[in-house]
Amino acid sequence: MSDNYLTVIPTDPYWQPGEDAAERAADALSRMLPDDDARRGLEAKWHDGVEVVWCGSNLKRISCPHCGAECAPGWWADAVTERYDEGFPTLAVAVPCCGAGTSLDELVYDWPMGFARFRIEVLYPNRSWLTDAELAALTDLLGHPLRQILIHV
Ligand SMILES: [Zn+2]
Incomplete structure (x- = not known):
């Protein structure tokens, strides 16, 4: 398997x-x-500010949730960088x-990614996406x- 990271984050980027x-x-x-190899790679992480949970080269397209147009990667990168420099006081x-x-x-990310101040991350999870039932159990x-983000680097 080439799955390198399995990350779960709260749907609210600011929630911890x-x-x-x-x-x-x-x-x-x-x-x-x-297996135990996968378990060793698990870590819960708190961040002071919002962090981008990046999906790496899996990202194919970012589009507008209102009209469906594709967002230019340059525009998106600038918008993220600007807010990152300020510590993400807002994602608006x-x-x-x-x-x-x-x-x-x-925004609609084709390959899921997200923003978070808390994450549970597994390096080399040796499995694929969590099922809906598994994600619901973790939510409880x-x-x-x-939400979950599975990254193949
Ligand atoms: Zn639009």
Whole structure:
């Protein structure tokens, strides 16, 4: 398998769990992994500011959630860099295609990626996407809806 990272993040980029909830979710995710090699790669990470959870070369296209037009990669990179430099006080952005006000987090990423201040990351998970039931179980333990990002580097 070439899956290199499996990451789960809260759907709200600014949300962070308490340590107990994070530990319970991390334990549960650990039990969803096929072997000890995969379990060794698991880590829960808190960030002071919002971090980009990048999907690497898997990213094929970013598009507008309102009109469906493709966002130019240069525009997107500038918008992220600008906010990154300020520590992501906001993800709000106006898209150039139709002028709609949206959020960097709400753009449609063809290959999922996201923004987060908390993540549980597994290096070399040795498995593919979590099932809906697995993700729902983690959501219950963490106390917040989650999304997942599986990265092949
Ligand atoms: Zn648009």
